[in-house]
Amino acid sequence: MLRLLCITAHPDDEAGGFGGTLLHYAQRGVETYVVCLTPGQAATHRGGAKSDNDLAQMRRKEFAASCKLLRVAGGIVLDYPDGKLYQQSFYLTVADLTRHIRQIRPHVVITMGPEGAVTAHPDHSMTSVMGTMAFHWAGRTNRFQDQLEAGLTPHRAQKLYYGTTLFTLGDRQPVSMPPTSAIIEIGKEGLETKIAAFKCHTSQAPLFPLFEEMVRRRGTQELFHLAASSTPKKMEMETDLFAGVTE
Numbered sequence: 001m002l003r004l005l006c007i008t009a010h011p012d013d014e015a016g017g018f019g020g021t022l023l024h025y026a027q028r029g030v031e032t033y034v035v036c037l038t039p040g041q042a043a044t045h046r047g048g049a050k051s052d053n054d055l056a057q058m059r060r061k062e063f064a065a066s067c068k069l070l071r072v073a074g075g076i077v078l079d080y081p082d083g084k085l086y087q088q089s090f091y092l093t094v095a096d097l098t099r100h101i102r103q104i105r106p107h108v109v110i111t112m113g114p115e116g117a118v119t120a121h122p123d124h125s126m127t128s129v130m131g132t133m134a135f136h137w138a139g140r141t142n143r144f145q146d147q148l149e150a151g152l153t154p155h156r157a158q159k160l161y162y163g164t165t166l167f168t169l170g171d172r173q174p175v176s177m178p179p180t181s182a183i184i185e186i187g188k189e190g191l192e193t194k195i196a197a198f199k200c201h202t203s204q205a206p207l208f209p210l211f212e213e214m215v216r217r218r219g220t221q222e223l224f225h226l227a228a229s230s231t232p233k234k235m236e237m238e239t240d241l242f243a244g245v246t247e
Ligand SMILES: [Zn+2]
Pocket: 009, 010, 013, 121, 124
C-alpha cells in the first residue's frame, strides 16, 4: 500500500492547495493523510464564533468534512497557534512532525513552498521549512532519538514536493514560486470535488467567490516542485508524484 502525506498550516489549505491531488491518489488506491499544524483560530472570517477556541472547534469539523469528500484516510489537526508558527520552538515542532512521519510512514510527502504559497502567509512558510526538516530527519537514527527509544523506527520517505503555481496574485507583493517540475491532471470531477471540499469550510464563506475564481484559473491541473528525492537524480518533468517510487 502506497501512502501520501500532505503537511499544511490551516484548515482549508488541504482543499485549496492540494485537494485535486489528494483525491486523485485516493482514487488510485493510495492511502492519503493530511497533518495540519493549526486549527485556524486566528482567521479574519469567524463564522459567528464567540472565541478562538470556538472557531478552532468549528474549523476542525469543517476540516473533517473536507477530508471526507477528498477521501483522505487520516486527517489530523494539531494545536499550534494560527498566525504564530514562526514564534514556536523550531526543534519541538519539527519533532512533532517527525513523529507523525515515523508513524504514518509515507512514501511521498507534499507541502507548501518556503515562499508561503501565492499568499506568502508566514504560517505557510514555516510549515514548509519545518515539514522539510521533518522529511529529512525522520529517516535518521541520530535525530529525535527519544522517539526511537519509545519504539518508533526511522522512516525515509522517497520524495518531497512543494505545491506551486505558474502565476502570482497581481494585487499583492510579488512572490518567488518554486519552478514547476510535476503536473498532476486532476480532471473536471477532481476540480469540482476540490471546490466542494473548500466549501465545507463554511466559516470561511466570504472567501468562496475569490477562491473559486482562483481555482478555476488553475483549472484541472495541480503543480508541484520536486524538492528532495531519496535517489540522486537530475530534474525532469513528471506527471505522477509516485514515479519511480517503490513500495
Ligand atoms: Zn493557509
